[in-house]
Amino acid sequence: MSQDRTILVCAKETPDTYSDLSFSASGVQFSNPRPVLNAYDASALEEALVLSEAHGFRVHVVMVGPERASETLRKALAMGADEATLLTGAPKDADSAVIAKILAAFVQQFGPDAVIMGRQSQDTDVGLAGGMLADHLHWPWTTNAIGIRFEEEAFWVKRQGDSAQEWIASPMPCLITCSNNLNDPRIPTLKGIMASKKKPMHLVGIDQLPGGDALSTLAPATTIESLKPMPERAAGELVEGDLETLVDALMKGLASIPETGVGS
């Protein structure tokens, strides 16, 4: 129906933060040395693919990263995206603001009908790039999607708020950021992996984008100065024994917190 319409998925490569973490002189190390596709972006891609299957959108994935990130981007193609672009040459310590400006330049040049991306990245948990990008584009945006439908030429997003959920409809073009509770992203199949070799992957230096000279020299306004282990909570008392002992211990514990109203 609308193969000429495109959903752009903005993706990021992150360390595998679910593998074991250790600290070394050079910073934080993960037991899985290979980077992964940010889990929230994988959910965004999954949703884009589902929308594509139902409504015929083309799915294009864009990533800002080093050339090495092409393997992670290929995973997106193996999952089913039609095409991918890797934007290279960003400063290594780029923060969300820098990334959002680079993506804004790409989106303006590319002109997709919607941008779908993760609500945050699984390493820094910052979650700013979506809102920043939307504001640069002056597009309507919806964050923390836990459901997306395409109806009446608009994207309907079920957004998880603080105490309720909202269905918000946005006309195209619009931007959506996804919770990773939206779906279970598909695992690339062997056939998908083999087919991904034949799909177009463009390597574009950010200096080639509109306003590229300025983009290449953007300085991040926030910097991560140090990474330290979280102050550990000391494990407290562990109580084992008969039911009476356990309940006694619990009652004492609850009574020590005035807000429970126990023992007052």
Place this chain on the structure above:
Amino acid sequence: MRVCAVIPCFQEELRSSSLEVLTKSAAVASSSSAHVEAWLVGPTAEKHSSKAAQYGAATLRLMELEVDSEAKGVNVSLGRRIVDTVDEFMTHSAAELDANDPSEDSTLLLFDNTELTKDILGACGARLDAPVIPDVVDLSWDGHHCIAQRPTYASKVMSEVHAEGSVILCSIRAGLFEPIEKPVEATLHRYKAPESDLLGQVLKELVAPEGDTVDLTEAPIIIGVGRGINDETGKDLVAKLASLIRGEIAISRAHFESGMYSHTLLVGQSGKVVAPRLYLALGISGSIQHVAGMSESHTIIAINKDPEAPIFDLADLGIVGDLYQILPALIHALESTKA
């Protein structure tokens, strides 16, 4: 120099996270001899102004907005207009500041860390072209440099983030700063709401299922339910316990997949981040994703049948046993105390 607490106003009572933002604003301002402002945005702004002054805001800027009553606090009606308001206030007040002391023209904007804020914080930063540090657990500011501590990598790593600029935005994690009253004489400025442009967005439906209206980040007592509770009997026991200890129910992602509770109750890296007075973990093993959402709780009590469960590594009190035996006995004990 000024520290501005940005306060969304749409409820009858000011949220405790807002009081924390005001308290933190006053603390940061006093260490840098800055002025404290409260930016109150929303239909109940007028109502909350005296409370803001009570918590240390000497300048109150009010943006009263009419918001569809049913959709109070939802993003499409309020969130977007906070972005516009912040932009508007910056422009208006920059002129005032310039007149007072142009060399001292710098602003730190502090937000809470609710979903409402997460929705708009990036857009606010982009609009003001200012650095943003979200979800901080501590921060210092000298007028041009902000040094903030924030948990990253699923709360396994504390990162120190620096930002520089005449305007800096930070959101602070709820539940960590004890609200402290600090009454001041306040001056009040009222602003006319700018034309709202929702860019064509329409709120189609508000879904607030039964028992789903709770805002977990505000709750002092949270009962976290994990896979150890796996049937209606268990659910009933949890509900009974919750009413006896004034707790709100939260769930782990593992449990969310069972479909027994609503998504709104999800706590963890992919859900809400909470720091209540008490987190009572029932049958929660303690996966890193869940722990990332509750490890800052003031007190953690955990019940699990597996003595090796990782949750016990961070629990202040760990109880090893079967929930289906312990909960009825505990409920009985609580009921006899109350009676």
Place this chain on the structure above:
Amino acid sequence: MFNIHDPYLFEDELAEDDRMIMEAAREYCQANLEPRALRGNQDEIFDPEIPKEMADMGLLGASIAEEYGGGGASQTAYGLIAREVERVDSGYRSFMSVQSSLVMVPIEKFGTEEQKQQYLPKLASAEMIGCFGLTEPDHGSDPSSMVTRAVPTDGGWVLNGAKTWITNSPIADVAIVWAKVKEEEKDVIRGFIVETSWKGVSTPHIKDKMSLRASETGELVFQDVFVPETHMFPEIRGLKGPFTCLNSARYGIAWGTVGAAEFCYERSRTYVGERKQFGHPLAANQLPQTKLANMLTDITTMQLLAWRLGQLRDAGKVDPAMISLAKRHNVGKALDIARIARDMHGGNGVTGDYRVIHHVMNLESVNTYEGTYDIHGLILGREITGIQAFVPKG
């Protein structure tokens, strides 16, 4: 940084395709197979959904040509898949190996065009499940003495005999059966594609196994089964036929057992880190540390053997004795590692919950099937000395 899962960084050396296939297989196995493995092994359940899932992932016939529904992936990729599946359970890997190596490989290598068209796409999509009949009740390591026989009849053959220890037989739609045929007065081993729905075929389930409980094992019994001429492999004669299949499967085992060993090592490492005795983690003691060091050293040799063997197969430079060496070494070491891991888990090691004992029990079979540890020793011995020692002298 020293990588405690891949000390010599062999995964860095893999081709991008192969590494992506490995990652995808790992994700599938950890997300979908691992949660079923405890009950599967304890209760002898092979979930009938698994073949379809594996097929959807492209894990059945990964290295079979794409025109027949296979994946067209490298031999290395096939091996990496075996490693991920066996990291969960050797039973699941056995299912996958039999379908891919013992059923699809002979049809692709020895079958007619019609046979390939008829069976390979359905085997790749798990519409059909296959099994492989070589071993007989009285003839294990010495298959040339088999008694299953096909005699000519109008339009085909009549098959009689019995095969045993047949992975997948109770759920199979099709069996690759090796049987003796008289050709010019001499017994010659020929291969047949037999459908289990045909008259005279039965596939009794073998009960009460203490090993590979998560996969199906049975017998294949043939009573006057008519096999059409079209269902015989046209050219291949002698043990070269079954041995070609076994080489492919044994190669998969050399990789698979890397996964089983890695699982046992990883579980032991975690366990001794968490389990405290005398006020300290077990890992703070010298014995557990050197046990883990031995495991990792063995795992590294296993990884490098399997990886290099894959390269040799992809380059078409493999000799069967190379496969014997890797199968024998890797299964033997995996079994040692699994037993030590069981020991390191103390009392907990005997419960299914920790899943280490499942690997111990599974690997006992893997050490025996597809050429026992000792038979592979004799294959190597013959290569080294030039003297065969299979047939006892005396």
